[in-house]
Amino acid sequence: MIEIEHLSKSFGNDRAVDDVSLRIGEGEIVAIVGTSGSGKTTLLRMINRLIEPDSGRVLIDGQDTRQRPAYSLRREIGYVIQGHGLFPHRTVGQNIATVPALLGWNKAKMGARVDELLTLFGLDPATYRERLPSALSGGQQQRVGVARALAASPKVLLMDEPFGALDPIIRAKAQTDLRAIQRRLKTTIVLVTHDMNEAILLGDRIAVMDQGRLLQYARPDEIVVRPATPFVGELLGSGERPFRLLSFRPVRDFLDEGEAAGEPIADTMTLRDALEEALWSGRDAVPVADADGRIIGRVTLRTAIAQAARPK
Amino acid sequence: MALAATTLTERRAPHQALDRLGLLVALVALAGLLTPFAAFRANRIVPGTAIALWAALPGWETVLTGAVLVGAAALAVVRLSPAARLLVGFAALLVLAIAIGDAARFLTPAGDHLSRTSPGTGFWLLALAFSLLLSDAVARLGLTPLGRLSILAAVVGTVALILESGLWGDLSVLREYANRADSFWREGAAHVGLALGSLAAATLIGVPLGIVCHRVAAVRATLLNLLNGIQTIPSIALFGLLIAPLAWIAAVVPGAAALGISGIGTAPAMLALILYALLPVVANTVAGLAGVPEATEEAARGMGMTDMQRLLQVEFPLALPVILTGIRIVLVQNIGLATVAALIGGGGFGVFVFQGVGQTAMDLVLLGAIPTVAMAFAAAIVLDALVELATPGGRA
Numbered sequence: 001m002i003e004i005e006h007l008s009k010s011f012g013n014d015r016a017v018d019d020v021s022l023r024i025g026e027g028e029i030v031a032i033v034g035t036s037g038s039g040k041t042t043l044l045r046m047i048n049r050l051i052e053p054d055s056g057r058v059l060i061d062g063q064d065t066r067q068r069p070a071y072s073l074r075r076e077i078g079y080v081i082q083g084h085g086l087f088p089h090r091t092v093g094q095n096i097a098t099v100p101a102l103l104g105w106n107k108a109k110m111g112a113r114v115d116e117l118l119t120l121f122g123l124d125p126a127t128y129r130e131r132l133p134s135a136l137s138g139g140q141q142q143r144v145g146v147a148r149a150l151a152a153s154p155k156v157l158l159m160d161e162p163f164g165a166l167d168p169i170i171r172a173k174a175q176t177d178l179r180a181i182q183r184r185l186k187t188t189i190v191l192v193t194h195d196m197n198e199a200i201l202l203g204d205r206i207a208v209m210d211q212g213r214l215l216q217y218a219r220p221d222e223i224v225v226r227p228a229t230p231f232v233g234e235l236l237g238s239g240e241r242p243f244r245l246l247s248f249r250p251v252r253d254f255l256d257e258g259e260a261a262g263e264p265i266a267d268t269m270t271l272r273d274a275l276e277e278a279l280w281s282g283r284d285a286v287p288v289a290d291a292d293g294r295i296i297g298r299v300t301l302r303t304a305i306a307q308a309a310r311p312k
Numbered sequence: 313m314a315l316a317a318t319t320l321t322e323r324r325a326p327h328q329a330l331d332r333l334g335l336l337v338a339l340v341a342l343a344g345l346l347t348p349f350a351a352f353r354a355n356r357i358v359p360g361t362a363i364a365l366w367a368a369l370p371g372w373e374t375v376l377t378g379a380v381l382v383g384a385a386a387l388a389v390v391r392l393s394p395a396a397r398l399l400v401g402f403a404a405l406l407v408l409a410i411a412i413g414d415a416a417r418f419l420t421p422a423g424d425h426l427s428r429t430s431p432g433t434g435f436w437l438l439a440l441a442f443s444l445l446l447s448d449a450v451a452r453l454g455l456t457p458l459g460r461l462s463i464l465a466a467v468v469g470t471v472a473l474i475l476e477s478g479l480w481g482d483l484s485v486l487r488e489y490a491n492r493a494d495s496f497w498r499e500g501a502a503h504v505g506l507a508l509g510s511l512a513a514a515t516l517i518g519v520p521l522g523i524v525c526h527r528v529a530a531v532r533a534t535l536l537n538l539l540n541g542i543q544t545i546p547s548i549a550l551f552g553l554l555i556a557p558l559a560w561i562a563a564v565v566p567g568a569a570a571l572g573i574s575g576i577g578t579a580p581a582m583l584a585l586i587l588y589a590l591l592p593v594v595a596n597t598v599a600g601l602a603g604v605p606e607a608t609e610e611a612a613r614g615m616g617m618t619d620m621q622r623l624l625q626v627e628f629p630l631a632l633p634v635i636l637t638g639i640r641i642v643l644v645q646n647i648g649l650a651t652v653a654a655l656i657g658g659g660g661f662g663v664f665v666f667q668g669v670g671q672t673a674m675d676l677v678l679l680g681a682i683p684t685v686a687m688a689f690a691a692a693i694v695l696d697a698l699v700e701l702a703t704p705g706g707r708a
Contacts (some may be wrong), residue, residue: 050613073615085611088627098615148615158614 001026002156007056017041018212019030019056020065024205026155029182029189033196039212040192045160047190048077060156075099076159078187082164084141086133092118092144093129099152103138120181131253134173139185140171146178153243159191163198175201196235200224200244208232221248225311240309246272249307251288254297255297264289267296275304332387337445339384343376344430344437352417355426356484356673358566362432369416377411381438388445394452401446408438409474416482428484430675433435457697464693477682485682488664492679495663500660500683502578506650507687510582511643515588519635521590523623532598539591547649550587551656554580566702581658585649589642596638600631633703640695651680 002024009017009164015040022031034040045051045057049070058065065073086095093103097110105113121143133141142162149157162178163171173209179202193199199206200220207217208228216228224244227233236244249271260282264287265277277286278301285300348362366374366409384404388397416429431439450463480486489496525532545553558580562569604627612626661680668676 048614050610071616071618073616074614079611079614081607081610081614085605085607085614087608087611087626088632101614102621143403147610259698 018305020214027186028204031199032207038209078154080159080162082161084145096148124238157189158246242299260285260287260298274299337388337441338385340441342435347434348432349434353428380407398449404442413479457700480631482637488675488679503661507646510585517595522594526601550584576657581653592638592641600634604630636699643691
């Protein structure tokens with residue numbers, strides 16, 4: 001668990017972060033969203049002390065981060081930045097083994113860990129281990145950057161615009177992969193982004209910042225339904241509000257008993273998927289199947305439309 | 313020559329266009345063929361007589377040499393593969409080397425130790441033309457660093473073999489060498505000692521200074537301006553300026569004189585060369601470190617590297633190619649500048665240059681100048697190869 005207590009930081013007369021407090025639960029993904037200059041990156045970098053706060057403190061698992069040297073703290077916190085920051089003179093394997101090497105792991109253990117991570121990120125170890133970063137595509141470089149940050153199995157991973165340099169298709173894939181890997185490793189992730197869609201997609205909770213202040217810290221559905229200030233509403237945009245809302249609602253919570261014809265959808269999908277399927281195929285209701293393919297009920301168009309309305 | 317002829321017949325094709333650089337090579341070579349090939353003087357200081365190629369060699373050898381050189385110039389114009397051009401250039405230079413040695417033997421009366429035969433304008437033009445062809449071919453081959461080093465080794469080996477064989481023994485420069493063989497190697501060692509010693513000292517001082525400059529902005533401007541200032545002092549003046557303070561140190565500081573410090577000699581020469589070398593080393597270290605991508609620096613800090621680990625594992629390896637480029641500049645520059653050290657008793661090949669100027673004996677000047685130029689040239693090739701080997705992923 002990360003507890004951020006009354007953190008402030010000024011650069012000259014500019015208050016970059018102004019009395020921000022946050023609690024981030026174990027295994028959560030928290031997305032910090034804001035425009036540039038909102039102080040989101042400064043806040044992130046105060047967690048691993050790349051920037052030292054003027055006042056306030058950060059506790060990780062109850063321990064004040066200032067109780068130990070900064071470099072030793074950073075070895076236990078994964079760090080991913082925009083443009084990956086891979087070391088161009090070191091091979092992919094050496095890059096991933098950076099923190100293990102700093103921690104003095106033996107060769108065999110490092111080699112095994114490198115191969116394990118490359119496999120986890122869908123890169124064949126034999127093909128990619130000895131390559132230089134310049135011989136990888138942008139998406140591969142980004143994955144190696146995340147693999148490097150996870151090498152020493154940190155409990156906390158900090159990510160600063162990790163997908164910013166990727167094109168939209170690769171970015172969507174990288175986001176889904178990150179989500180899947182996080183579910184497996186149960187790493188606590190703090191992610192900085194300027195993209196509200198990315199925050200909604202990835203964040204268990206979202207912290208919205210503007211001009212150094214924390215405007216709202218809540219679950220994504222709550223942010224969509226009840227933005228705390230007009231600025232938060234502006235960041236969200238009004239275009240997709242009903243569809244966003246539906247995408248937070250799993251179909252399995254809205255099943256009814258009736259009959260429905262045609263192809264079923266999976267019970268892991270959301271009302272948004274159900275609505276799209278119903279509209280596209282011209283049906284009033286779509287059947288829902290569980291993982292074994294057994295029909296467990298149906299979702300009606302009427303239910304989906306009712307759920308899309310702004311909650312009272 | 314047989315090889316050159318077969319290459320021509322194999323490669324000739326009706327659509328082949330002309331090679332532009334080859335045209336230049338051929339024109340320069342043609343000018344070389346028409347201007348005097350050698351110069352003959354009754355003794356080492358009188359003005360010489362110009363001798364044309366056809367008068368400088370026995371009849372049959374003139375025909376043979378002329379045919380090879382004309383053939384090589386013609387081949388240079390045709391578009392050939394770089395490897396073939398390399399062979400043509402190398403063969404032409406080899407024939408030229410043999411011809412000038414034979415010309416000296418042919419023109420020097422038997423038993424005459426006073427007369428001097430030296431290469432003339434024509435020889436130098438021909439040598440220039442085919443060296444151009446050779447270096448262009450090497451560049452077009454796009455060789456790996458090790459490949460270029462092998463070519464350098466082959467050229468050095470060939471020259472050494474020619475020198476060893478005595479083929480050039482009657483040439484004026486080697487006559488001067490024969491009279492001074494002992495001092496030639498002594499001054500050569502002094503020259504190399506000055507150039508490499510000052511390079512080593514400047515690297516040991518300059519790289520740490522560059523690191524300090526990189527990390528402390530206040531030091532950077534002051535130090536770089538100071539070193540820039542030193543660079544603008546003419547070399548002879550700097551050598552001279554150091555005489556007084558060093559003589560004072562030698563007289564006042566106990567033990568300084570015993571360490572070899574004195575107003576004239578090696579100490580001021582070494583010091584001046586170090587001072588000149590500092591700017592390129594410091595400036596390139598600063599530039600190299602500044603060129604490390606910011607994301608890489610931040611990642612290194614974010615991963616938990618200490619300042620020293622970041623310097624040694626990330627910044628320094630990435631800055632190394634640029635730092636080596638600075639060292640290359642220094643080495644080439646100091647091999648040349650060390651010549652001036654002779655003026656203040658520092659020794660080196662400059663000794664022959666200044667003696668030669670004093671005696672108006674150009675051959676003696678060349679005895680000092682040719683090895684200096686050759687060393688600087690070789691140093692540049694070796695260091696270029698090292699820079700490339702130090703760059704991640706080959707050519708940056």
